[in-house]
Amino acid sequence: MESPPQDDTCSICLGSFTLPCQANCSHWFCGECILNVWHHGSVFQQCKCPICRCFINLLKPTDASVQEGKDTKASQVLKSIKKYNRSFGGEPSNLIQKLQDLPFFIRRLATELMDPRRPLPSVFRAHITFAVSKSENSGKMMHNILN
Numbered sequence: 779m780e781s782p783p784q785d786d787t788c789s790i791c792l793g794s795f796t797l798p799c800q801a802n803c804s805h806w807f808c809g810e811c812i813l814n815v816w817h818h819g820s821v822f823q824q825c826k827c828p829i830c831r832c833f834i835n836l837l838k839p840t841d842a843s844v845q846e847g848k849d850t851k852a853s854q855v856l857k858s859i860k861k862y863n864r865s866f867g868g869e870p871s872n873l874i875q876k877l878q879d880l881p882f883f884i885r886r887l888a889t890e891l892m893d894p895r896r897p898l899p900s901v902f903r904a905h906i907t908f909a910v911s912k913s914e915n916s917g918k919m920m921h922n923i924l925n
């Protein structure tokens with residue numbers, strides 16, 4: 779299937795599709811809508827399809843979307859979709875590619891960390907706990923040495 783069903787609407791914004799993308803589970807979303815779903819979750823994890831709850835590892839924009847992508851806003855969305863696919867999809871990516879995508883992830887991570895409503899991602903919490911327990915231990919060690 780190359781384009782979303784005629785009478786269908788995006789189940790996220792409930793409107794007609796803008797830059798329609800098909801997920802690997804065969805559901806259709808606006809490019810921007812599905813990226814927003816991902817933005818609500820963790821940067822390190824694929825987002826789940828809001829309809830069938832399966833993990834999305836591929837978002838395929840239609841040819842028409844790619845055409846539309848010539849205007850700036852749409853091309854931003856398409857670029858993000860490509861990066862999403864590279865990070866979570868089965869597409870092979872090399873280290874250079876990953877490094878090139880890094881600023882994208884850092885920006886995304888920064889918004890995640892700065893959001894006060896969101897708890898810290900568990901990876902960071904683990905790091906912090908580790909750092910704290912390490913400094914406690916070295917404190918004890920210093921104490922033992924000094925006494």
Ligand SMILES: [Zn+2]
Pocket residue numbers: 788789790791792793794795796807808811
């Ligand atoms: Zn939508």
Ligand SMILES: [Zn+2]
Pocket residue numbers: 801803804805827828829830831832
């Ligand atoms: Zn689905």
